[in-house]
Amino acid sequence: MNILQSIRSFVSTVNAGSIAGGAKLLGVSAAAVSQNIARLEHHLGVRLLHRTTRSLALTERGALYFEQVRQLERDLERARQLVAGPQHAPAGRLRVASTAAFARHVLAPMLPALRQRYPQLEIELLCTDRAVQHAQESVDVSLRIEAQLEDGLVARCIAQVPMVICAAPDYLAQRGMPQGADDLKYHDCLLLRYPVDGRCLPWNFMRNGVRFQPELGKAMVSDDIDALATMAAAGAGIARLAAYVVQPYLQRGELQPLFVSDPGSTTQALPEPLRIYLCVADRRDFTPKVRAFMAHLLERLPPEWRLAEPDALPTSAPVSVEVGQPDMASDGQAGVDGALTSWARVT
Structure with missing residues (x-):
């Protein structure tokens, strides 16, 4: 046997x-x-x-x-990958979990190129908004938003994705343009219900470096961000959408952005960006296949999503996670190697 x-x-x-x-x-x-x-x-x-x-x-x-x-299977795979070392191409099954929208709009388009580069990889992408369990579900690496971070994970913020408050031109023609975040309570807002705890995610704004959550006029709720985008484009109300979801709607003129940044304003309230965290269960999980995935992802993130400051985590964050800008060297793998020292465990 x-x-x-x-x-x-x-x-x-x-x-x-x-x-x-x-x-x-x-x-x-x-x-x-x-x-x-x-x-x-x-x-x-x-x-x-x-x-x-x-x-x-x-x-x-x-x-x-x-x-x-x-843990035996994972430890054996770690040992095999470590012994293989950098002289061998990454191989074996790579199981990646991600929030559904980020997986659909960001990861799915870029993963085929990773597979072409490393044909010995067998890539599995889990698209889910629940908090996956790395060990129990044999997940190598996960992409999460701040609300999904859990104690024990080793995590790093790799991107700040712009959040766009937007509505269809027809809706704005009928209801008028909100002049500020405080006006949102008078409008039909389309809210995202988070599946982990069932609550509607608040709309975080920043004013003079301070986070606040304005009162919203709740009109429609969904647990799928793409459904909210479709509703907004149909004139149902105002939505808060990540850049990777809303961009096609903006290009087609189906949605119009609100609260656009005014360089001359010092008191303007702007939507807080969405922080994306790359997580592993343990520092030993930085195997060659995981490092290859990280390098591939970091190379392809839009420059405007990269963190401007190494201490960009807000002081109100409920977890202790070190956040920094990855070393975006011309060699993606070298960039990952330089970034590994600043990962931190969620507590």
Whole structure:
């Protein structure tokens, strides 16, 4: 019996929640995974899983065993990547999780070029607005917004994406142009409901370096930012959209930006940018394939999204995360290497 192969089958099945899901993660048949788990149970002399035609659950001893071996596969992959070193091209499965909109509009268009550059990589992109669990879901790296940061993650802010308050020209012709953030309470605002805790995300503004949240006139709510953009373009009200979502609507004239920066104003309230964090579970997760992904991403981020100051995290942030501008060297990998020393663990 190949004990490591059997353990991988067991761990992948538990992570996926089914034998079929575990088989998909490993790229083998469900029958092979089932046989490997059966051999492992026979080898240990205990039942690890309660299996029926419709459900799968850990036994008490299975749960104990899983806690001991769950990191084994990741540790073995880390060791393989570290031994391979920079002289070998990144290879193996790279599982990336990201907020759905950032994945759809930013990551998906750039990942094919990464695969072309490193054909031995098998890339899997998880598009979700929930906070994924790196270890349990075998995620190598995740892209998150500030509200998704959790204790224990090793994180770095890699971008500040402009947020655009906007509305359709027809809506503005009927309801008038808001003169400032305080006028938003008199307008129909389209709000994003965050799936993690069910609350509507506030619209953060900055005035004289101070963050504040104006009162909003709630009109429509959705848990999908692209749906809000479509509603806004149809004249439903005012929306707060990230630059990577709103840009096509602005170019087509379907949406009009509000609160455009006035260089001569010192008291103007402007939308606070959206901070994007790149996260790993542990510093040991900076394997060659993760570093290759980071370099590829940093090379392709628009220059205007890069952080202007190394201490750009607002003092009101609920977590302690070191934020800085990555070293954008001409060699993307060198830029990543220079940036690794300033990553910090979320506490």
